[in-house]
Every structure is written in C-alpha cells, then in structure tokens.
Amino acid sequence: MIALGIEGTAHTLGVGVVTEDRVLANVFHTLTTDRGGIHPKEAAEHHARLMRPLLKKALETSGIGMKDVDLIAFSQGPGLGPALRVVATAARALSIKYRKPxxxxxxxxxxxxxxxxxxxxxxxxxxxxxGNTQVLALEGGRYRVFGETLDIGIGNAIDTFARELGIGFPGGPRIEKLAREGKKYIELPYAVKGMDLSFSGILTEAVRKYRSGRYRVEDLAYSFQETAFAALVEVTERALAHTGKDEVVLVGGVAANNRLREMLSIMAEDRGVDFFVPPYDLCRDNGAMIAYTGLRMYLGGVRFRIEDTRVRQKFRTDEVEVTWG
Incomplete structure (x- = not known):
C-alpha cells in the first residue's frame, strides 16, 4: 500500500509518501522569523499557501499520481488550531475527491x-x-507518558533563550554552536519532579544571568544545554529501568542536537540497551512519519469516517488505543 501523509501541527508543513518499508517522498517547508515566535494565524497562512506546491512536489518526487495513493493520513493534533485545520481540510478534500480512506x-x-x-x-x-517534551513507551495497548514537561517544551525553552540573546528563530542550532565555545559551567536550576520536568526555572535564571552582563554568552549556552539535557537523560533512564525495555530512541526537532545525542548514547551504552536516532528529516516534523503511522493504523484495522476527522488541539498521546502490531 501507498500512503500520503500531511503534517502541519506548528511551523512546518510537510507532505510525505511512503510504503510499508520505504519513504518515497518527504518534502517540507518551515516558517521562520528573525524576531519573535510563530503566530498561529501566520502558520495557517503559510500552510495554506504552500499546500498545493508541496503536494505536487511530493507526488513528483515519488513518481506517482493521486490514483496510486491508497490512503490519506494527516496530523490530527496536538498543535496550533488554525494550522491543524488547514491540514485537515486539505486531507478531507483529497479523500473525498479521490475516494481514498x-x-x-x-x-x-x-x-x-x-x-x-x-x-x-x-x-x-x-x-x-x-511544543512537546515527553518520554513515551508502549504499555498495555497505549503509548504511556512516563514523564513530560510540566510547563514548556525543551525546544521552546531553547528558542525563547535564543530570542532573548537576539539570535532569532529557530534558536536550537545557534545555541548549540554557542555552547561548543563554552568553557565554564554556570549553575542553573535543575528541575526533575518525580518523572516530570520543568524548564521555566532554568530559562528564567539563564535570562537573568544574561541580563546581568556578568557571564559569557557561550558559557550560559553551554550550561543551559548541560543542565536541561541531563534532566532529560535522567528521566529517560528511569523509564527504561521501569519498563525493562532494551531500546531507546530520540525523536523530535531537538534530536538534531549533537550533545543531547552524545549524552543519551553514553547512558544507553552504560545500561546495555540499543540507541537509535532516525535521519534528521524524519526526526523533525514531517509528512512521512504521518503517512507511515497512518498506514500502520489502517493495516491494523483503524477506520475513520469524515466526521471523525475534526482536529484535536490537545490530543493526548495516551488517548490512542494501539491496535496495530
């Protein structure tokens, strides 16, 4: 089977085409700004403007037409409401026009x-x-959230710190570059609460220290990464110990950070478990992961009516019953 997936939960619009074992196309475009963050209305306008050209590019790249597609999948949530609605509308239109599930x-x-x-x-x-920071594992037929942020996602925390430094959005690659030049660790709040995390305290204190003018920016970036990533690794290791699983994967846009990869790899080696990071175009928000998951769901017996496709801005991970293998 061939599935076409559309991703558009936040700043990235992606269209992917996959089979059960291969990515045929995975194209995307990300809305970026020099100052400030992403406004939901701007994200929706970005997705609406680029939907047709990205769909065309994905089909051309995969060498197929809509007649060859067996399934339409779309990101139903969680995410920004206006952006989600653009994606859902496009997916419904394709489903109805071409009579595809x-x-x-x-x-x-x-x-x-x-x-x-x-x-x-x-x-x-x-x-x-x-927008998300979670430690997930499949237990009892659902993806359980073993730990998550209690306030802001790690990516938002990094981006907000980068904006405070005046280095624009997205801030992750720029903060990582600064951190490589850091020479001194500066103590920042380390907030692990049970299995959950908090990043608002570290962000507030890093900004306060930056505004004081007493610290090198490179040292602050280095310290921010070391502190926040250590908390992420701690919670992940505890989830591994609790579940007894022997594989750990790193996914999401922040998976591009080489220091976080290194820290998780060291932890995995110490515990004797396998560690895997997908190619970056499949870590970031992308249509291929939506297409692939939708295909697995469909082959596992999941069926949607058009009226079931309303968007869900606060779609909890553990709400989904996993019926596929």
Missing part, C-alpha cells in the same frame, strides 16, 4: 512510530520538540 494521526506517536521502519521494535522514546 482517511486516517487522523497523533503527531507525538508518529515521531516514535517512524523508527519502526528501521527495525526498532518496542522502544522507550524521548520526544523533544518545540
């Missing part, structure tokens, strides 16, 4: 599910992005 996909689950295309079986997933 449609499936709504949980964005967070899709980030972990795409790793199974590469032979991963049953992992603990550390999902780190702008």
């Amino acid at each position: 449609i499936v709504g996909v949980n964005h967070c689950i899709a980030h972990v599910e795409i790793t199974k295309m590469f032979g991963v079986r049953d992992p603990v997933g550390l999902y780190v992005s702008g």
Whole structure:
C-alpha cells in the first residue's frame, strides 16, 4: 500500500509518501522569523499557501499520481488550531475527491512510530520538540507518558533563550554552536519532579544571568544545554529501568542536537540497551512519519469516517488505543 501523509501541527508543513518499508517522498517547508515566535494565524497562512506546491512536489518526487495513493493520513493534533485545520481540510478534500480512506494521526506517536521502519521494535522514546517534551513507551495497548514537561517544551525553552540573546528563530542550532565555545559551567536550576520536568526555572535564571552582563554568552549556552539535557537523560533512564525495555530512541526537532545525542548514547551504552536516532528529516516534523503511522493504523484495522476527522488541539498521546502490531 501507498500512503500520503500531511503534517502541519506548528511551523512546518510537510507532505510525505511512503510504503510499508520505504519513504518515497518527504518534502517540507518551515516558517521562520528573525524576531519573535510563530503566530498561529501566520502558520495557517503559510500552510495554506504552500499546500498545493508541496503536494505536487511530493507526488513528483515519488513518481506517482493521486490514483496510486491508497490512503490519506494527516496530523490530527496536538498543535496550533488554525494550522491543524488547514491540514485537515486539505486531507478531507483529497479523500473525498479521490475516494481514498482517511486516517487522523497523533503527531507525538508518529515521531516514535517512524523508527519502526528501521527495525526498532518496542522502544522507550524521548520526544523533544518545540511544543512537546515527553518520554513515551508502549504499555498495555497505549503509548504511556512516563514523564513530560510540566510547563514548556525543551525546544521552546531553547528558542525563547535564543530570542532573548537576539539570535532569532529557530534558536536550537545557534545555541548549540554557542555552547561548543563554552568553557565554564554556570549553575542553573535543575528541575526533575518525580518523572516530570520543568524548564521555566532554568530559562528564567539563564535570562537573568544574561541580563546581568556578568557571564559569557557561550558559557550560559553551554550550561543551559548541560543542565536541561541531563534532566532529560535522567528521566529517560528511569523509564527504561521501569519498563525493562532494551531500546531507546530520540525523536523530535531537538534530536538534531549533537550533545543531547552524545549524552543519551553514553547512558544507553552504560545500561546495555540499543540507541537509535532516525535521519534528521524524519526526526523533525514531517509528512512521512504521518503517512507511515497512518498506514500502520489502517493495516491494523483503524477506520475513520469524515466526521471523525475534526482536529484535536490537545490530543493526548495516551488517548490512542494501539491496535496495530
């Protein structure tokens, strides 16, 4: 079967085409700004403007036409309401026009599910992005959230700090570059509460220290990463110990950070478990992961009516019953 997936939960619009074991196309475009963050209305306008050209490009790249597509999948949530509605409307239109079945996909689950295309079986997933920070694992027929942020996602925390420094959005690559030049660790709040995390305290204190003018920006970036990433690794390791699983995957946009990869890899080696990070175009928000997850859901018996495809801005990961293998 061939599935076409559309992703558009936040600043990235992506269209992917996949089979059960191969990505045929994975094209995307991200809305960026020099100052400030992403406004939901701007994201929706961006997605609406680029939907047709990206769909065309994905089909051309995969060498197929809509007649060859067997399934339409779309990101149903969680995410920005206006952006989600653009994607859902496009997916419904394609489903109705070409008489193809449609499936709504949980964005967070899709980030972990795409790793199974590469032979991963049953992992603990550390999902780190702008709006989401979760430690996930499949238990009892659902993806359980073993730990998550209590306030802001790690990606948003990094981006907000970058904006305070005046280095624009997205801030992750720029903060990582600064951190490589850091020479001194500066103590910042370390907030692990049970299995959950908090990043508002570290952000507030890093900004306060920056505004004081007493610290090198490079040292602050280095300290921010070391502190926040250590908390992420701690919670992930505890989830591995609790579940007894022998695989851990790192997914989401922040998975591009080489220091976070290194820290998780060291932890995994110490515990004797396998560690995997997908290619970056499948870590970031993308249509291929939506298509692949939708295909797995459909093959596992999941069916949607058009009236079931309303968007869900606060779509919890653990609401989804996993009926597919």
